[in-house]
Amino acid sequence: MESENSDYEVHSSEELGRYLVAARDLSPGEVVITEKPIVFAPKSTPDPEATMPCVGCYKSVFTDVGERCAKCGWPVCSGNCPGLRDPKHHKLECDILGLRPDCVLDNMADYYRHDALLALRCLLLQKADAAKWQHLLEMQSHMECRIPGTQAFDEADEFIVEYLIKNFLSKLDSGMKKDIPDISANLIHRICGIIDTNAIEIRLVDGVELQALYTKTCILEHSCLPNTKFNFDLSTRNKDDLYKISVKIVTPITKHEHISTMYSHALWGTQARRQHLKDTKYFSCKCCRCSDPTELGTYLSAMKCLGDENKPCEGIHLPEDPLDDETEWACSNCDVKISNSQVCCVISQMQDEVDNVLMMGGDVTVLENALCRLSTFLHQNHYHLYSIKHSLVQLYGRQLAYASQEYLEKKIKMCNDLIDITNTLDPGNARLSLYNSVLHHELHLALVMMSKKANIDGSIKNVDTIVPVLREAKKALNISLECLKDDIEEASGKKLYEVIEQSNREFERYCKEKNVIL
Numbered sequence: 001m002e003s004e005n006s007d008y009e010v011h012s013s014e015e016l017g018r019y020l021v022a023a024r025d026l027s028p029g030e031v032v033i034t035e036k037p038i039v040f041a042p043k044s045t046p047d048p049e050a051t052m053p054c055v056g057c058y059k060s061v062f063t064d065v066g067e068r069c070a071k072c073g074w075p076v077c078s079g080n081c082p083g084l085r086d087p088k089h090h091k092l093e094c095d096i097l098g099l100r101p102d103c104v105l106d107n108m109a110d111y112y113r114h115d116a117l118l119a120l121r122c123l124l125l126q127k128a129d130a131a132k133w134q135h136l137l138e139m140q141s142h143m144e145c146r147i148p149g150t151q152a153f154d155e156a157d158e159f160i161v162e163y164l165i166k167n168f169l170s171k172l173d174s175g176m177k178k179d180i181p182d183i184s185a186n187l188i189h190r191i192c193g194i195i196d197t198n199a200i201e202i203r204l205v206d207g208v209e210l211q212a213l214y215t216k217t218c219i220l221e222h223s224c225l226p227n228t229k230f231n232f233d234l235s236t237r238n239k240d241d242l243y244k245i246s247v248k249i250v251t252p253i254t255k256h257e258h259i260s261t262m263y264s265h266a267l268w269g270t271q272a273r274r275q276h277l278k279d280t281k282y283f284s285c286k287c288c289r290c291s292d293p294t295e296l297g298t299y300l301s302a303m304k305c306l307g308d309e310n311k312p313c314e315g316i317h318l319p320e321d322p323l324d325d326e327t328e329w330a331c332s333n334c335d336v337k338i339s340n341s342q343v344c345c346v347i348s349q350m351q352d353e354v355d356n357v358l359m360m361g362g363d364v365t366v367l368e369n370a371l372c373r374l375s376t377f378l379h380q381n382h383y384h385l386y387s388i389k390h391s392l393v394q395l396y397g398r399q400l401a402y403a404s405q406e407y408l409e410k411k412i413k414m415c416n417d418l419i420d421i422t423n424t425l426d427p428g429n430a431r432l433s434l435y436n437s438v439l440h441h442e443l444h445l446a447l448v449m450m451s452k453k454a455n456i457d458g459s460i461k462n463v464d465t466i467v468p469v470l471r472e473a474k475k476a477l478n479i480s481l482e483c484l485k486d487d488i489e490e491a492s493g494k495k496l497y498e499v500i501e502q503s504n505r506e507f508e509r510y511c512k513e514k515n516v517i518l
Contacts, residue, residue, distance in 0.1 A: 007032040008259055010219060017140060019221040019258060026253040028428065032228070033216050033247035038132045039125060040202070040212035040243055041118035048109035053208045055090045055117070056083025060206050063108050072098035074112055086239075092124045093117065096180075099171040116160045118199070118211050120168075122191045127179045135215045141193030142282045151279075156192035161185050197281060202232050202243055207491045214245055222281065223260035224273055224289040225296070227251045229430040230261070234489045248486070250428025266431040269301030269383050270322050271344065286323055289425075293318040298421050300386070302379035303343060305331040316379050317343075347384070350374055354384050364395050364402055381421055389414050390435065393442045397449055405453055408446050415443040433483045434492060440480035441500050447473035448507060463514060470511065474518050477504055 007030070008020045026032065042053035051060045054077040055069065066075045069084060072094045076084060083089035097120075125133040146152045169183040177183075198218040199211040220228065233244040253259060263281055264273040270290050277285050289296055299316065307313030315333025319340070328337045357370045371388045378385055396402050396411035419439050426432040451466040451473070480500050487493025511518060 016221055018219045020219055022253045022255050022257050022259060024255050026249045026259075028249050028251060030249045031246045032249060032259065034244060035214050035216050036241065036244045037212040037214055038135055039118065039121045040210050041121050042114050043201070043209045043211055044109070044114045045208065048112075048114070052108070052112060053114060054078075054081060054083070055093075055114075056081035056086070057089070058083075058204060058208050058210060060208050069094065069097075071095070073100075073102075087128065088242075092128055092179075093120055095176065096120065096124075096168050096172070100167045113159060113163050116163050118195055118213075119160050119188055119191050120164055122195070122213075123180050123183065123188070126181060136191075136194065136213065139194045139198050139213070139218055141190045142197055143190055143193050145282045146189065146193050152193075152196065153189065156189060156196075157185075160192055161188045164188060200230065200245070202234075203490045203492075204234060205489060205491050205494065210243065212243055212245075217245055217247055217261075220247070220261045221258055222263045222277065222283075222285060223258070223287045224262060224264065224266070224270075224285060225287060225425070225427075226260045226262040226430045227253050227257075227428065228259060228261050229428065229486060231486050232489075250430045262431055266426050267300075267383050267386060267435070269347070270295060270319075271301065271340075271347070284323070290322060293320070293322050296424050298424050299379045299381045300383045300421065300425070302382060303329065303338075303346075304377055304379060305334060305336055306377070307334060308336055319343075346377065350378070350384050354387055358387065358391060362391075362395050362398075364392065364399075367392050367395070381417075386418060386421060389418055390438070393418070393439065397442075397446055403449065405450070408450050408453070411446045412443060412450070415439050415446065419443070429483050429486075433487055434496060437480045437483035437496060437500070440476045440483065441496075441503065444473045444476040444480065444503065444507070447476065448510065463516060466514070467516060467518075470516055471518055473507065477507060 005023075007023055007026065009023050010018055011021055012018045042055070042058045045051050045053060045060065048063065050063055052063050052066070052075045053059065054061050054066075055074045056076055059077045061067075061075050061077050063075060067077070067079055068074065069076050069090070070079055074090075074097055084094065085091050122136055125136060146156070148154070148157075165183070165185065165188070169180075172180065172183070195211065195213070198213055200214060200217065202210040202212055204210065217230070227250060228247050229250045231246045231248060233241050233246075247259075247261075249259075264276050264285075268276070274285050274290060277283060295301060299318075301319075303317040305313040305315040305317050313331060313334045313336065315331040317329040317331055317336075317338060319327045320330050321327040325340065327340050329340065329343055330337050353370060353374070357366055360366055367388050371385060371392070374382075374384055374388070393411050393414050396407050396414075419436065422432050422436045422439065426436070429436060447469050451461065451469045453461070455461055477500065481497070481504070484493050484497045484500070488497050
């Protein structure tokens with residue numbers, strides 16, 4: 001056991017490796033770790049043929065018309081970008097990237113591989129910062145699992161290792177080799193393993209994403225019910241503090257309890273989360289949520305039982321042992337069981353349908369039809385249905401055809417149902433703050449619209465009737481803003497916060513018109 005400070009202790013075990021436990025009772029809002037990154041670099045953009053991040057400051061630039069670094073030719077926001085001369089950003093790598101003399105305008109995504117920059121910046125620490133290099137080498141790489149023939153090894157080999165060696169590292173002269181003495185494929189593969197296992201994503205204000213490595217934060221253990229949240233310094237005046245991470249407690253932690261984060265998606269079902277963690281982090285999660293067939297009473301993965309050829313059934317199928325990949329799924333109401341492979345097949349097919357429906361955008365009829373079809377097979381709280389419902393609540397009330405009292409009541413119920421699921425799976429808003437904020441904002445809008453609806457006889461509702469509704473609307477609005485308190489510097493969080501603030505102003509005007517004081 002290592003004692004780090006009064007907040008936590010570093011423990012280790014064969015199963016978990018190093019992990020953190022609370023050295024005292026910790027309360028929501030307390031910050032237990034603050035640290036600067038060892039190294040960071042931009043990720044590729046979703047559409048690199050259209051936009052790429054500047055290698056100096058990471059602003060998004062148009063790929064085909066943007067400026068290029070005068071020394072290496074990589075896309076930049078401006079030839080005067082300060083990051084081009086900063087050793088923490090582009091300066092150290094620039095000479096190496098400049099060893100490839102040509103610039104291209106075609107197949108830019110393959111030519112300028114931003115996903116290889118973090119590995120290169122890690123290599124450069126060998127001489128640039130011996131202490132950081134040592135911290136880097138102490139991180140877990142899981143090389144025993146990343147052997148030739150595995151997807152992780154083959155992808156790293158093609159897109160990072162061969163790319164760096166062929167285009168740049170094989171061209172180093174004797175002087176440059178002094179700054180980066182070990183450029184072996186084995187070392188680069190190890191660095192790729194370290195990055196895949198430990199790197200943390202940082203979303204910048206304009207939507208560009210970085211990857212960064214942190215000495216202490218990487219020790220945090222995974223849980224599908226995390227008790228911490230990450231915040232990043234994105235706009236600090238002190239450039240040395242840029243991308244500094246703060247690990248904040250979001251739910252109460254008692255002394256000796258493990259301090260945890262989450263490396264998967266909170267709105268995936270248990271099978272999907274556990275498979276993702278096996279594929280990317282090389283461990284099988286056994287947390288309280290994964291161990292519970294009902295996923296903390298949310299039934300997020302539950303299937304409906306269709307009975308047998310003799311009679312239908314209204315029960316639900318749940319895994320008998322969610323930690324067993326070969327488990328059978330038993331009905332709560334009859335003797336019918338189905339295999340895990342059958343469930344996986346059905347869920348995979350439904351995932352494709354949900355993805356296709358959501359890609360089509362805001363069509364209420366299409367979404368409702370998909371919801372009706374999938375509801376035949378899935379529990380009403382299933383994560384596939386959650387995705388569709390989360391889209392629907394943002395459409396109900398937006399068009400006249402879907403603004404009737406019936407639709408508003410449906411929207412209110414759907415919002416409350418989804419809020420209950422969200423709060424159960426993420427009580428501290430560690431992972432689902434944006435989802436939660438949207439749901440409370442939509443609930444607010446629906447309640448305000450309900451207050452404006454006429455009575456059944458066509459008469460206008462009096463103030464006494466609408467005050468309780470407006471109180472609920474105000475409460476929902478306040479919660480939606482509170483959910484975003486840690487996300488305002490991020491692009492999506494900032495945009496959503498501005499929308500909700502506008503709703504707040506409109507709500508205050510409406511209350512003033514009605515002479516309502518809440």
